Amino acid sequence: MEDKKLAIIATKGSLDWAYPPFILASTAAALGYETQIFFTFYGLQLLKKKLHLEVTPLGNPGMPMPMGMDKWFPVLGLALPGMQGMMTTMMKQKMKKKGVASIEELRELCIEAEVKLIACQMTVDLFDMDQSEFIGGIEYAGAAAFFEFAGESDICLYV
Amino acid sequence: MADFDQELDASGLNCPLPILRAKKTLAGMSSGQILHIIATDPGSVKDFDAFSKQTGNELLESKEEGGKFHFMIKKA
Numbered sequence: 001m002e003d004k005k006l007a008i009i010a011t012k013g014s015l016d017w018a019y020p021p022f023i024l025a026s027t028a029a030a031l032g033y034e035t036q037i038f039f040t041f042y043g044l045q046l047l048k049k050k051l052h053l054e055v056t057p058l059g060n061p062g063m064p065m066p067m068g069m070d071k072w073f074p075v076l077g078l079a080l081p082g083m084q085g086m087m088t089t090m091m092k093q094k095m096k097k098k099g100v101a102s103i104e105e106l107r108e109l110c111i112e113a114e115v116k117l118i119a120c121q122m123t124v125d126l127f128d129m130d131q132s133e134f135i136g137g138i139e140y141a142g143a144a145a146f147f148e149f150a151g152e153s154d155i156c157l158y159v
Numbered sequence: 160m161a162d163f164d165q166e167l168d169a170s171g172l173n174c175p176l177p178i179l180r181a182k183k184t185l186a187g188m189s190s191g192q193i194l195h196i197i198a199t200d201p202g203s204v205k206d207f208d209a210f211s212k213q214t215g216n217e218l219l220e221s222k223e224e225g226g227k228f229h230f231m232i233k234k235a
Contacts, residue, residue, distance in 0.1 A: 031213045098173055
């Protein structure tokens, strides 16, 4: 039986949105899928050697907040300095407590399972990023290269 | 509880870690051997069923006991 294929485009660079691509890719690999993730725009943050991913309550009315803050705390208050850092710390603590893997761990599991990680060369240039900022073992390519794999994929997701 | 060759305690781990750990443990086992997995994630019940169907490793048993979920998987 030929392996099924999963193609994912990861476009977001926040802590919460880092989860779907890495969870799905690592699980798919465990199920025998040949998997590729194409990282573009803010998704490139997920390939940095040192991850600085944060979660923001701003513009995110669906985010559950401690002490029911989402019900009574003024939205403008969420823009206060330090708020994002605090929310990120709280989110990370909660995840640890609930046995949710860190992004570093999930990324490592993806690499171990031979998930192919591809950085969008155009965005790397656009943001003046340097290849030395990224982890090793990744590829740099463009849209056409993505379609070569995605065109044959069984599942194709845009995150 | 039936006999098994290896045991994996995935208690306290959440999706997708129990599946990933199970996959890794199975990789080091030989065909026909049985892996006993213990998990606390309620989502793992459906997940191990789906894992078994998609990988061909047979799910011999799936049950809840003492607030934990137990799975017996036979490596294909």
